[in-house]
Amino acid sequence: MLIAPQVSVIGIFFFWPALQALLxxxxxxxxxxxxxxxxxxxxxxxxxxxxxxxESFQTTAVFSSLVAVLGIGISLCLAYFAxxxxxxxxxxxxxxxxPYAVAPAVxxxxxxxxxxxxxxxxxxxxxxxxxxxxxxLNSRHAMALIVMAAVWKQISYNFLFFLxxxxxxxxxxxxxxxxxxxxxxxxxxxxxxPLLSPTSFFLLVINxxxxxxxxxxxxxxxxxxxxxxxxxxxxxxxxxxxxxxLDLGGSAAQSVVLMVIVVALTVVQFRFVEKxxxx
Amino acid sequence: MIERNRWLDVLSHAVxxxxxxxxxxxxxxxxxxxxxxxxxxxxxxxxxxxxxHAWENYTTALLGDRSGSGTTAAVGRMMMVSLIxxxxxxxxxxxxxxxxxxxxxxxKFPCRMAIFWAIFMTLMLPxxxxxxxxxxxxxxxxxxxxxxxxxxxxxxxxTATFLFRQFFLTIPxxxxxxxxxxxxxxxxxxxxxxxxxxxxxxAALFVIQFIYGWNQxxxxxxxxxxxxxxxxxxxIKRMISGGDAQTEWNIVMATAMLAMLPPxxxxxxxxxxxxxxxxDTEK
Numbered sequence: 001m002l003i004a005p006q007v008s009v010i011g012i013f014f015f016w017p018a019l020q021a022l023l024x025x026x027x028x029x030x031x032x033x034x035x036x037x038x039x040x041x042x043x044x045x046x047x048x049x050x051x052x053x054x055e056s057f058q059t060t061a062v063f064s065s066l067v068a069v070l071g072i073g074i075s076l077c078l079a080y081f082a083x084x085x086x087x088x089x090x091x092x093x094x095x096x097x098x099p100y101a102v103a104p105a106v107x108x109x110x111x112x113x114x115x116x117x118x119x120x121x122x123x124x125x126x127x128x129x130x131x132x133x134x135x136x137l138n139s140r141h142a143m144a145l146i147v148m149a150a151v152w153k154q155i156s157y158n159f160l161f162f163l164x165x166x167x168x169x170x171x172x173x174x175x176x177x178x179x180x181x182x183x184x185x186x187x188x189x190x191x192x193x194p195l196l197s198p199t200s201f202f203l204l205v206i207n208x209x210x211x212x213x214x215x216x217x218x219x220x221x222x223x224x225x226x227x228x229x230x231x232x233x234x235x236x237x238x239x240x241x242x243x244x245x246l247d248l249g250g251s252a253a254q255s256v257v258l259m260v261i262v263v264a265l266t267v268v269q270f271r272f273v274e275k276x277x278x279x
Numbered sequence: 280m281i282e283r284n285r286w287l288d289v290l291s292h293a294v295x296x297x298x299x300x301x302x303x304x305x306x307x308x309x310x311x312x313x314x315x316x317x318x319x320x321x322x323x324x325x326x327x328x329x330x331x332h333a334w335e336n337y338t339t340a341l342l343g344d345r346s347g348s349g350t351t352a353a354v355g356r357m358m359m360v361s362l363i364x365x366x367x368x369x370x371x372x373x374x375x376x377x378x379x380x381x382x383x384x385x386x387k388f389p390c391r392m393a394i395f396w397a398i399f400m401t402l403m404l405p406x407x408x409x410x411x412x413x414x415x416x417x418x419x420x421x422x423x424x425x426x427x428x429x430x431x432x433x434x435x436x437x438t439a440t441f442l443f444r445q446f447f448l449t450i451p452x453x454x455x456x457x458x459x460x461x462x463x464x465x466x467x468x469x470x471x472x473x474x475x476x477x478x479x480x481x482a483a484l485f486v487i488q489f490i491y492g493w494n495q496x497x498x499x500x501x502x503x504x505x506x507x508x509x510x511x512x513x514x515i516k517r518m519i520s521g522g523d524a525q526t527e528w529n530i531v532m533a534t535a536m537l538a539m540l541p542p543x544x545x546x547x548x549x550x551x552x553x554x555x556x557x558x559d560t561e562k
Contacts (some may be wrong), residue, residue, distance in 0.1 A: 006379040006435055013413055016402045020412035050444060078298045081291040088292075095299045101542035103494035103512045106535050110305050113312065113528060121308055121327070155302065157455060160554060184287060213405050217496035221516050239497065240422060241336040242411045251411055263403045 018259070023102045024252035043253035053237065053254070059143075060233045064211030071154040071207055072200065078155070080188065093163065100156040104214060108221030111149040122160035139230030142223045146231055149218045154210055158203050165199035166192060204270045212261070234258060256265055306539070312447030313337070313533035336533040354534050357511040361493055364429045364510055364539065368492030369485050371434040377477065380443035381469055395444075395505075404435045406498055414501050428502045429510070433495065439484055446480055447473065486549045489540045511538040 036212050047053050083094050099107075114122045117134045134141060169192060177187045216235050221229045232240065238258065242251030308327075315330035316327030382388075383395055406413065413432055449494040450473070458468045499510050509517065515534050518527075546553050 004442070006375045006398065009375070009431065009435040010397060010401050012416060014404050014435065015397070016408070017409040017412035017416055018404050020415065021409050024412065071367060074298075079296065081294045084291045085288070085295065088295075092295050092299065094550060096302060097550070097553070098543045098546055099302060101490050101494075101546040102539050103496060103542070104495075105496045105512045105516050106538050109515055109531065110309050110535055112519070113532065114305055114308055120529065152302065152305065157557070164554075164558065217494075217512070220496070220500075221519075235497075239410060243414075243501065247472065255411065257407060258407075259404065266403050 019186070021252045021255045021259070024249060025256045026249075028106050038178065043249045044256075046250065047253055047257070052232075055229065056232050056234055056237045059229075059231060060212065063143065063147060063150075063215075063231070063233055064208050066143075067150045067154065067211040067215075068207035069203055070147065071151045071158055073204055074160050075155045075158035076196075076200070079166055079242055080192070082159075083166040089163075093160070096159050097156040099153050102153060104150075104153065104217030105221045106217075107149050107153050108146075108218040111145060111152070111218075112222045115145050139227050141228055142231045145214070146218055146222050149222060150211060150215045154207060158207070161199055161203055162196065165196050169195050202269075205265060209262075209265055212258075212265075234261075307538075309374060309532045309535050312529055313536050314536050315529055317527050319529075332529070333533075336529050337537070340533040340537065341532050352403065354511060354514060354537060355512040356507065357509050358537060358541075360426075360429075360508060361510040361538075363426060364499075365489050365492035365541075367426065367430045368433050368495075369488035372436040372439055372488050373481055373484055375434060376436050376439035377443055377474070377481075380440050380447055381473060383440075384444055384447040385465065396434075398437050398440050400437075401435055406433070410497065410501060412451045417502060423502050424505045424508045429499055429508070430492075433492070433498060436488070439463070439488070442484065443477065446477055450476065477538065479552075479555070482549070482552045485556075486545055486553045487556040489545055527531075 078096065082089050082096075085092070102110075112120075114120050117123055123134075173191055173195075174187055177191055182190065182247055212233070215233065216239065219231060219233055219236050220239075229237075234254065235258070238251055238254045241254065311327060311329050314333040314337055315326060315336075316332050319326060341358075342353055379394075379398065383391060417423060417428050417432060418443060420428075422431070454472060455468065458472055463471065493510075494512060495510070496512050496516075499513050500516075503509055503513060507516075511534065513533060515538055518531050518534065
């Protein structure tokens with residue numbers, strides 16, 4: 001059968017593990033896996049009472065909203081100006097899209113190097129200006145570091161979509177507004193921005209998904225979730241609890257919570273993106 | 280343009296140039312750091328102009344004859360692992376989803392829709408949410424530290440299957456009938472009609488999936504425990520595990536440049552396909 005390879009791969013590596021995660025989330029086992037005990041929803045209850053898990057939720061929320069807002073804002077600004085310039089759009093596009101190709105972990109390492117308290121170039125400059133930068137000790141600085149790295153990597157993606165969106169807006173609309181005496185600022189807010197709302201909304205969902213899942217490499221390479229647990233986003237915590245702390249039940253319960261989040265995001269994406277947000 | 284406004288034109292270029300410079304700055308520093316000796320790099324502030332030790336640093340990194348803390352495996356070997364992994368993932372994803380889209384669109388068989396929805400649901404199960412159990416499955420199959428372990432769990436692709444399905448649905452029935460009239464069996468039709476027609480989608484997908492495969496981090500981190508199977512993305516992380524003092528930043532930065540190069544080249548050289556691929560797979 002033609003479909004056999006695909007089906008066997010998703011069966012073995014997607015559904016079976018997902019099922020296992022569901023089962024494990026209801027079990028409690030010791031570190032060697034010798035005794036397994038059904039505990040119902042105890043793992044979940046433990047999660048809700050676990051302050052560090054709730055904190056991780058908060059961290060993730062702060063992180064992903066910062067990444068989404070900054071990433072979308074900056075790239076919209078760049079795309080607007082790239083759309084404006086008559087010559088050189090393609091050159092600017094080429095120069096702006098390549099960070100997409102950089103692996104998250106490599107981006108993390110590079111930014112870590114730039115901002116390393118003892119040897120980093122940027123942290124040296126900041127200290128010269130009298131700003132005490134230390135991402136290893138100050139959790140706000142650590143958060144800023146991973147947000148910057150994550151935004152840096154995501155700008156190119158957002159930029160491409162905004163540029164495509166701006167270029168698909170009919171020129172006649174803009175010209176009509178210009179004849180009516182609307183300046184560039186006014187035209188942007190009354191015509192281009194509203195017409196871009198489907199793109200913006202789509203990018204919002206994509207950026208949140210990106211910040212939730214694809215930034216593991218950045219976090220692991222740049223801060224390892226520290227200082228303390230202050231930049232441990234949810235995915236990092238699943239990995240840490242499951243593979244470093246060997247709490248399989250707890251880790252599986254967290255996986256299930258994540259699955260619910262992904263399903264919710266996917267549903268939101270399909271419901272609204274299909275309909276297209278329109279004014 | 281609608282009106283001539285010198286000031287705004289200058290502003291546009293200024294903003295874009297600032298944007299490009301800010302985006303490029305980290306990589307520039309990386310490059311500069313990769314051309315100095317370790318002593319020059321770790322003294323603050325490090326020089327901001329390229330030095331003269333590029334050749335030594337890159338050969339040291341590639342061949343792996345160094346002494347710092349962290350892993351000292353050869354980056355050349357890691358690049359090979361990354362390349363093979365990325366190519367296998369990209370090609371396998373494309374061929375598997377091409378085949379399954381073909382089956383779903385052109386054949387009637389039991390559970391057709393069920394399988395279609397099953398593939399669809401994998402969208403909701405990214406690696407990150409099922410790492411533990413998936414790791415167990417791979418370990419039970421004895422695939423740790425092998426190319427199969429690195430690639431096979433990642434080769435299913437809902438987005439690619441969708442893309443090809445949508446594309447096949449737009450192919451007119453006349454073409455199918457014409458092929459049948461000429462005596463072509465289903466496989467012949469697939470080979471001589473569908474595959475040539477979808478080459479542009481395949482190229483677009485290849486760019487996206489190659490980058491996806493090259494940049495995998497979490498999964499290789501779990502399945503590879505031997506240095507000889509580290510992809511370069513993991514290797515670079517392992518190199519900095521010794522803490523600030525002993526890390527040979529010049530070598531690490533040379534490795535970072537090497538790790539960025541292949542996917543960046545693919546994106547820039549295949550820019551047209553890349554843009555098409557991004558827009559197609561997400562919409």
